[in-house]
Amino acid sequence: MSNWARRMHRRAATLSNVVTSCGHPNSLPYPRRLEKVKFGVPLHEVCKDDIPGPLLVLILKLNKEAPLRRDVFRAPGHQGAMKKLIHFLQTGRLVNVDNYSVYTIASVLKKFLR
Numbered sequence: 001m002s003n004w005a006r007r008m009h010r011r012a013a014t015l016s017n018v019v020t021s022c023g024h025p026n027s028l029p030y031p032r033r034l035e036k037v038k039f040g041v042p043l044h045e046v047c048k049d050d051i052p053g054p055l056l057v058l059i060l061k062l063n064k065e066a067p068l069r070r071d072v073f074r075a076p077g078h079q080g081a082m083k084k085l086i087h088f089l090q091t092g093r094l095v096n097v098d099n100y101s102v103y104t105i106a107s108v109l110k111k112f113l114r
Contacts (some may be wrong), residue, residue: 026068037089039112054089055112058105061097079103086111 035052038045046052051059066072071087081104088095089108 009027034092034094036092037112039086043113054092054095055064055109057095057097058109061105062102062109066106072102072106073110075103077101077107082107082111 034054037055039053062072078101081100085095085100085104085108
């Protein structure tokens with residue numbers, strides 16, 4: 001095995017340990033279903049142990065792209081896309097956040113925190 005392959009194999013093993021230890025007590029590296037995000041519930045009930053995974057993905061996307069845009073939290077997101085994204089988060093479906101604008105993601109995050 002080449003040096004590059006050994007490094008990637010070692011990194012994949014490390015990442016699978018991180019994924020299994022982040023709130024998923026089972027031994028499977030990936031859960032069969034994502035966590036459901038509950039809107040309209042007090043924050044201490046939603047985030048008892050940790051921030052829900054899909055919500056964390058939205059926060060990381062904002063952290064990456066929001067500094068490059070102006071008025072991210074002031075401009076409204078697309079209403080239809082917001083409803084769709086909220087529905088996906090509530091049902092626990094897998095979401096590709098690259099399909100949504102930063103403004104839509106920020107509006108969904110504001111709605112969650114409201």
